[in-house]
Amino acid sequence: xxxxxxxxxxxxxxxxxxxxxxxxxxxxxxxxxxxxxxxxxxxxxxxxxxxxxxxxxxxxxxxxxxxxxxxxxxxxxxxxxxxxxxxxxxxxxxxxxxxxxxxxxxxxxxxxxxxxxxxxxxxxxxxxxxxxxxxxxxxxxxxxxxxxxxxxxxxxxxxxxxxxxxxxxxxxxxxxxxxxxxxxxxxxxxxxxxxxxxxxxxxxxxxxxxxxxxxxxxxxxxxxxxxxxxxxxxxxxxxxxxxxxxxxxxxxxxxxxxxxxxxxxxxxxxxxxxxxxxxxx
Numbered sequence: 001x002x003x004x005x006x007x008x009x010x011x012x013x014x015x016x017x018x019x020x021x022x023x024x025x026x027x028x029x030x031x032x033x034x035x036x037x038x039x040x041x042x043x044x045x046x047x048x049x050x051x052x053x054x055x056x057x058x059x060x061x062x063x064x065x066x067x068x069x070x071x072x073x074x075x076x077x078x079x080x081x082x083x084x085x086x087x088x089x090x091x092x093x094x095x096x097x098x099x100x101x102x103x104x105x106x107x108x109x110x111x112x113x114x115x116x117x118x119x120x121x122x123x124x125x126x127x128x129x130x131x132x133x134x135x136x137x138x139x140x141x142x143x144x145x146x147x148x149x150x151x152x153x154x155x156x157x158x159x160x161x162x163x164x165x166x167x168x169x170x171x172x173x174x175x176x177x178x179x180x181x182x183x184x185x186x187x188x189x190x191x192x193x194x195x196x197x198x199x200x201x202x203x204x205x206x207x208x209x210x211x212x213x214x215x216x217x218x219x220x221x222x223x224x225x226x227x228x229x230x231x232x233x234x235x236x237x238x239x240x241x242x243x244x245x246x247x248x249x250x251x252x253x254x255x256x257x258x259x260x261x262x263x264x265x266x267x268x269x270x271x272x273x274x275x276x277x278x279x280x281x
Contacts, residue, residue, distance in 0.1 A: 011100040011121070011122060012095050012100065013072055013073050013076045013077075013095055013121075014069045014070075014072070014073055016042055016073070019042050019066075019069060019070055019073060020039075020042060022066050022069070023035065023038055023039065023042070023066060023070075025066075026038075026064070026066060034057070034061065037052065037053060038061075038066070038067070038070055041070050041071070041073075041074045042070055042073065042074070044074060044077055044078055044081065047074065047075070047078055047236050047237050047238065048070070048071045048074040048075060049075070049236075049237040049238065049239070049269065049272070049274070050236075050237060050238035051238060055270070058269070058270045059270045062139055062141075062270040062271045063139060065139075068139055068140075068141055068271070071141045071272070072121045072141060072142065075119055075121075075141075075142075075144065076094070076095075076102050076119060076121075078236065079102060079104065079117055079119060079233075080092065080094075080102075080104075082229075082232055082233065082236060083104065083229075086232060088106060088225075088228075088229065089106060089107060090104050090105065090106050090107075090116075091104070091105050091106075091107065091113060092104040092105070100121060100122045101118070101119060101120045101121060101122060102117070102118070102119040103115065103117070103118050103119075104116055104117040104118075106225055106229070108218055108221055108222055108225070109218070112218070114147070114149070114222050114225070114226060115147050116146070116147050116225075116226055116229045116230070117144075117145070117146060117147070117229070117233070118143075118144070118145035118147075119142060119143070119144050119145075120142050120143045120145075121141060121142035122142070139271050140271050140272075141271045141272040142272065142273075143272075143273045143274075143275065144272070144273070144274045144275070145274075145275045145277055146230055146233055146234075146274070146275065146276045146277065147226060147230070147277050147279070148226050148227060148230040148276060148277070148278050148279070149219075149222045149223050149226045149227075149278075149279045149280075149281060150223060150227070150278060150279070150280050150281075151215060151219075151223060151280070151281055152261075152280040152281075155260050155261055155280045156209060156212065156261070156280070156281075158260045159209060159259060159260050159261050160206070160209040160210060162259075162260060163202055163205050163206050163209060164206065166202050166257075167199070167202050167203065167206065170195065170198055170199050170202065171199070173195065175188055175191050175192060175195070176191070177191055215281065219281055222281075223281075230276070237274070239267060239274070241265075241276075243267050244265035244266060244267045244274075244276050245265060245266060245267075246263065246264070246265050246266070247264075247266050260280075261279065261280040261281070262277070262278070262279055262280070263277075263278045263280075264276070264277050264278070265278065
């Protein structure tokens with residue numbers, strides 16, 4: 001569904017014509033090699049993420065607004081071209097729907113689809129609520145999220161053990177609040193309600209994990225299609241699985257509360273973050 005905008009000044013991806021005209025202003029500032037590189041990005045000859053230039057040159061370019069606009073144009077349009085070129089059926093939400101982002105999913109059947117790509121290039125600091133001056137231009141390009149589904153019996157077993165340990169703790173837990181007779185909705189009853197909800201959630205997780213012997217057709221299709229598309233993006237970006245690292249979680253205190261069936265790997269470039277989100281089944 002297209003989102004109505006109050007004005008037409010929202011952060012749309014620039015057109016090829018706009019970028020070509022804007023780049024002409026930089027011919028006296030940038031050398032011919034950099035101009036040719038930026039023109040190639042506009043022509044979508046290769047991905048801006050590929051290391052065609054030195055890292056120090058990339059960092060210098062990242063200080064220019066024209067580079068940010070070209071990079072966003074390149075990432076946005078090469079993503080769509082990847083699906084069209086490989087004849088992969090897909091659905092997407094982007095500029096035509098009123099969003100300053102691009103989200104792509106592929107159908108698994110008539111009723112279910114799986115997300116495979118996200119590109120969020122919205123400015124991270126909204127001038128509508130922050131104290132950032134109107135003339136300030138952030139050089140952040142944005143965040144790319146890739147999605148991949150894999151099978152792992154070992155991690156399923158580890159997740160089952162985690163759920164069992166969590167249930168043991170929940171069963172042994174005692175309400176820390178004194179009972180308030182005749183008073184509804186107090187801390188005691190609220191704790192009982194949340195505790196019962198938590199037990200029900202983990203018991204449901206236990207049943208699903210404990211009864212899973214093999215993958216169904218839908219899960220096998222999800223693994224196949226997400227890995228195909230993930231490999232296409234990594235190849236397009238000039239990356240491999242070893243390009244990503246698993247960063248330490250800020251909330252390490254809650255590490256045992258997190259499912260081991262989900263993992264996020266990260267690759268950082270100048271003003272751009274690429275995340276590979278892996279789900280194990």
